[in-house]
Amino acid sequence: MSFTWFRPEGPLRTREQIAREVHAVSLARGLDxxxxxxxxxxxxTEVGTGTGDNRKWWCPANDRVPATKNFPHDSKSDDNRSSGYFQQQPGPNGEPWWGTPEDMMTLSRAxxxxxxxxxxxxxxxxxxxLMAGQFAQRVQQSAFPDRYAEKWDEAWTVLRRALNETPTTPEVPMPVSGDPVWLEDVLREALGDRLIVEDGWQTRGNGNGENGTDQMGPIWGVMIHHTGNDRETVAGIRDGRPDLAGPLSQCLITPDGKCHLIAVGPCNHAGRGSYPGIPTNMGNTRLIGFECAWPTIRPxxxxxxxxxxxxxxxxxxxxxxxAVLKRLGYDSAHVIGHKEYAGASQGKWDPGNIDMGWFRGEVQKDLDGFVFPGEHPPVDPAPGPVVPPDYAKETWDQLRIEWPQLGGRTLVDTVAAIGAKLGIEGCYDTKATK
Structure with missing residues (x-):
């Protein structure tokens, strides 16, 4: 393994965090x-550096597969076209031997x-x-097949430590179920005056919820659409069209960057389709939809x-x-395009020419606190003067002491004496009256 860059802050995850996430996948597959x-x-073996307790496991991107840099990574390597924790790579002609670049760079998927x-x-x-290393080699087909066995003790130590620290259940947030009545607050904080709240949004939905209700089910994430017309209106999304009743999404995002909040309940935006983690044909109740007005239609x-x-x-x-994913407790893997869900079943291609891998990378940067060009990081207020703990006593002493250099007067008496000298009415010199 040849690294060309390491993130100064260190790896994205500790070895124990990696172990828990991988073990969660094992449990989900019924493995031990x-x-x-x-x-x-x-x-x-593939991405470890260091020795003993200072050992680290990295998630490298690879410049030879540029798309890998769109996803969270903590290092880069120039080891052929390999990337991610398992150093998976595409075939010689770009064949998805191990899935998409996102699959290779996402720990749970890899x-x-x-x-x-x-x-x-x-x-x-x-x-x-030795046998465990041989089973690893059957999957990896490495040029150095004997190296896997050397990591047996480390792997067991890390896993046992990881499982003793936390339960063995997958580390996933509790699903947020029901209508997202928090949308206005969450979007307002993120968008400011770019958010336009439409009347009636808090009671609007298509009425077709889960379990016999009119409510959303466990919300999995966000779906991005394009409207097919950059002049799409709030009324069009709110009321629908002759062949599909409204609302058609929770929000409409227009070319000027305004986000119109239109509905809170299930909307007719996803339709038929499937995606890992989303039950088949249940996108309307599991995904918050953002319809984006695009492209320009010619005469x-x-x-x-x-x-x-x-x-x-x-x-x-x-x-x-x-903003929505942060509220849900998810990373950027939980924002998808309509084409990724309904491309096969409905022939959808929205959101148009947007590369969703790239878009997820931008969303993840936002979640990680990246400051984009034109944005300004929050500035901490300048510290105020340091006030000593005995400040009040010191002030009182300064005011009441009769200072020799002032003729035995206090500061207040001195000011009064000056006033008397200047002929200011009501001022007098305490020493002159004695």
């Missing part, structure tokens, strides 16, 4: 701790792919570092599929998505 250990042996390919007979390695009804999105619109799409 041994499967997790084989995966951790692989990670340590671990799932590794464990999916782990031989069912791996349990034979229960007490054998003859045609449009430019390569039309550039307005900066103001993209920025609001990013900020609004990040």
């Amino acid at each position: 701790e041994l499967a997790t250990v084989i995966a951790l042996m692989t990670i340590s 671990a799932n792919t590794f464990l999916e390919r782990l031989d069912d007979g791996y349990s034979a390695a229960a007490n054998s570092p 003859d009804g045609s449009y430019d599929a390569a039309q550039r999105w307005p900066d103001a619109q993209i920025i609001t799409m990013r900020d609004a998505s990040a």
Whole structure:
């Protein structure tokens, strides 16, 4: 493994955090701790640095696969075209051997792919570092097959420490269920005056909720759409069209960067489709929809599929998505395009020419606190003067002492004496009257 850059702050995750996340994937697949250990042996071999307690596991991007840099990473490598914790790579002609760049750079997805390919007979390695390394090698096909076994002890130590620190259940936020009545507050904080709240939004939805209600179910994340017309109106999204009743999404984001909050309940925006983590055909009740007014329609009804999105619109799409995901406790993997959910079932291609991998990368930067060009980081107020603990006593002493250099007068008496000398009515010198 050859690293070319490390993030100064260090790895994205500790070894224990990585172990817990990988073990959560193992549990979800019905596997045991041994499967997790084989995966951790692989990670340590592929991306580990340091020795002993100072050892670290990294998530490198690779300049030879530029899309990997769109996702959270803490390092870079120039090891062929390999990237991520498992150093997975595309085929020689770009074939998705290990999935998309996002799959390779997302720990849970990369671990799932590794464990999916782990031989069912791996349990034979229960007490054998050598055999465990061989099972790892069958998946990885490394040029250095003997190195995996060397990480047996480290993998077990890290996993046991990780599982003793927290429960073995997956570390995921509690799902937020029901209508997102918090949308106005969350979007206002993120967007300021870019948010326009439409009358009646708090009671608007299509009425087709989950479990016989008119409410949203557990909210999985955000779906990005384009309207097919950059002149789309609030009324069009609110009321729908002849073939599809409104509301068509919770929000409409216009080319000028304004976000119109239109509805709170389920909306007719996702329709038929599926995506990992979202039950089939349940996008309307599991996803908050952002309809984005794009592209420009020419007089003859045609449009430019390569039309550039307005900066103001993209920025609001990013900020609004990040705000919702922050409220839900999710990372940028929970914002998807309509085409990723309904491309196969409905032939959808929205949001147009936006690369959703790139967009998720921008949303993640926002979630991580990145300061984008033109933004200003919060400035801490300048510290005030340091007041000594005996400040009040010192002040009182200064006022009441009869100072020799003032003729035995206090400060107040001195001011009064000066006033008397100047002929100011009511002022007198206490020493002159004695």
